[in-house]
Amino acid sequence: QVQLVESGGGLVQAGGSLRLSCAASGRTFSNYAMGWFRQALGKEREFVAAISSSAVVTQLADSVKGRFTISRDNAKNTVYLQMNNLKPEDTAVYYCAATQGLIIATKRLHYDYWGQGTQVTVSS
DSSP, X not given: OOEEEEEOOEEEEXXXXXXXXXXXXXXXXXXXXXXXXXXXXXXXXXXXXXXXXXXXXXXXXXXXXXXXXXXXXXXXXEEEEEEOSOOGGGOEEEEEEEESSSSOXXXXXXXXXXXXXXXXXXXX
């Protein structure tokens, strides 16, 4: 089992920045590829970003390219999502997720463990 706890969400004005963190515990963090997803009210959960276990490979959704960055610190068992130039449409609950066995994954069904989520609200 892997336990994931997100933090860093909050209320920010459009154009602002936030950094989300996801702390992992339970198994060897460096064995897992990690991802961030988000779910806006009334919408499906969607892929945001992913990073391989060694951080060599990353992938971002088109909607956040150039604004968001995913990174990880395996010594701290933590994955980060740096979000810059936030827009109202980025408002959602953000979830981190972990998967083992894939180099990187962008689909929800490929992830085995999920955090409880952290709310990000961007005001216009």
